[in-house]
Amino acid sequence: MTEKKNTSANMLGQFSIALQQLGWDPEDELRVDIGGVAATGTATHPDANPKWAKPFGTITYQKDAFIVIKNVSRSPVVPSQPNPDLKAYHV
Secondary structure (H helix, E strand, C coil), X not given: CCCCCCCHHHHHHHHHHHHHHHCCCCCCCXXXXXXXXEECCCCCCCCCCCCCCXXXXXXXXXXXXXXXXXXXXXXXXXXXXXXXXXXXXXX
16 A cells, blocks of 8 residues: 655645535635644743743644634624513512
């Protein structure tokens, strides 16, 4: 069995196939987010070892990072409507 090379073209091809299977159109607006990241949220001492104390605001991608692809065009915001059959206990 031959092993496929994980080239950019191969990755994009797999992505294209997944979008087709979902029935998404090329005109749909997509949003791509990255999950599995660590962000430094505290300030560190200026003399701190940079190996252990990364500067404030540093974003590090973890080995198990993942991407989330959301089809913004197909997720309309529909506000909830009150149920007319429900009656309040208190006026």
